Amino acid sequence: MSSILTNNSAMVALQTLKSINSDLGKIQSEISTGKTVESAKDNAATWAISKVMSSDVEGFRAISDSLSLGQSTVGVALDAAEGITDLLTEIKGKIVNSQEENVDRGKIQTDIVALRDQISSIAGAAQFNGLNLLSNTDNTEGSGTASILSSLDRAGDGTISPSNIDVSKQDLGTGAAEFGATAVASAGDLIAVSAASAVGPAGATPVISFTADGAAGGASYRITLTGAAANEWGTTAVNFEYVARDGDTEMDVSNNLLKQMNDYATANEFTNTTFTQDATTGAITVANTGAAADTLGVAVAENLDGTAAGGLAALADIDVSDADGAAAALASIEGLIQTSIDAAASLGSDGKRIETQNEFVGKLMDGLKSGIGSLVDADMEAASAKLQALQTQQQLGVQALSIANQAPQTILSLFR
CATH class of the missing domain: 1.20.1330.10 (f41 fragment of flagellin, N-terminal domain)
Structure with missing residues (x-):
């Protein structure tokens, strides 16, 4: 049956041509942008x-x-x-x-x-x-x-x-340390001593312990040793100080103070006093093996907000103006070089x-x-070949639609 109202052939040809034109538009977009997935509507997951x-x-x-x-x-x-x-x-x-x-x-x-x-x-x-x-x-x-x-x-x-x-x-x-001026909250927060006097054969053996409460830096530690009149230290109080820097542990504090005390004792050829360190806690035990009267007093001090010494602060103490200073400098410079x-x-x-x-x-x-490219970039060789095919299909689709549109014209011959 032929109808002048409904042209099925034209409708089929038209839908085919629309599909071809849609594919042609997409492939032209791929060629112009270089991407096969340009927006979420192309492929949401990719x-x-x-x-x-x-x-x-x-x-x-x-x-x-x-x-x-x-x-x-x-x-x-x-x-x-x-x-x-x-x-x-x-x-x-x-x-x-x-x-x-x-x-x-x-x-x-x-x-x-x-x-x-x-x-x-x-x-x-x-x-x-x-x-x-x-x-x-x-x-x-x-x-x-x-x-x-x-x-x-x-x-x-x-x-x-x-x-x-x-x-x-x-x-x-090369800056020197500055002992803090701010008092700690309570005694023993940073440094404590188990006994403060009469270190020796007739007295106690004090243990000096540390707390790295100054993890943020500025914690100031001081150990003061004072001998008796007959003591090889003499009656002059000798201070050993260390100001912690950020990140220091109890062992860092202990190692520095222990080295100071041992170096002082060695430099002055002291033979009666010894310092031993607990390998776990860093606590320092002070002992004196001299005569009964050869005692040694121990005192400690603790403050906050000090300024740590520079790693090469000992450079300020190097003085070769005399023979003793030259000898001491030779021993000191090795440690400074190693620090550097x-x-x-x-x-x-x-x-x-x-x-x-x-x-x-x-x-x-x-x-x-490279991974992004493999997901969204267009295959230009394939796109080129597909473009040629779609252009040919488009031309054929136009021809098919033209032929289908001419079909109702044949009905006029029936009325002549």
Whole structure:
């Protein structure tokens, strides 16, 4: 049956042509944008995944900038630490020269002072964008560590957690410690002694214990030893002080004070007094093996808000003007050089870790970009071939619709 109201052939041809034109528009969009999934309506799941991955790429780009900044900061500190090590080595050479009797120790001391001032200048200027990794005297909690954002870790549930590379500050300053002026809340909060007098054969054996209450820095510890008239220490009170820096433990405090006391006893050739340390708690036991009258009094003091000494503060005590000073300086400089070497080695390790992480982040971004491309990028070779096919189909569809539209014209012949 033929009808002039309903042309089924034309409707079929029209729908086919519309479908061809829709596909042709899509393939032209792919060619012009380069993407097969440009919006969520193209493929919601693939689009969502690609957007999450794209946000991660942007995050890692910012992390790469953070790592580059951290790498530069550590690099400046490392160069300064290596330079300070070289200057300390030069000071050692001058100290060795001062051991001879027929040298001008005064001029050597002048050279040492100049080198010491240069070390102080380098340590103070070794900052990048306001951060100096060679200074660690701030009392603020956490100030002893510089955290550098190194990664964003995505869990299975989609939550993000940052990861950091913590760089420990190394103190190569030459400033002296300043004992705090603020009293602790109650006696024994920082340092306590089990007995305060009559240390010796006829007296007690006091134990000095420590608490690292100054984890935020500034906790000030003082041990005072006073001998009797017949004692090898004499009646002069001798103070041993240490001001904690951020992150110090009880053992750090104990090690420093113990070294001071042992060095003093050795330098003065004391034979009756010994100091022993508990390997776990750091508590120091003071003993005196002299005669019954050879007693030693022990007192302690504790305050807050002090300023920690620079790692090279002992440079101020080096004086080769006389033979005794030259001998003492030779013993002291080795420890200072080792302090500087340890600082440079630590910064070098941190710098290498940051560099490695930065390289990894760069490769990770490349991998993510490649993954995004495989999800949403158009296959241009296939798109080109499909375009040619659709253009041919479009031409044939137009022809088919034209033929179908001519069908009602044949009905007119029936009425002639």
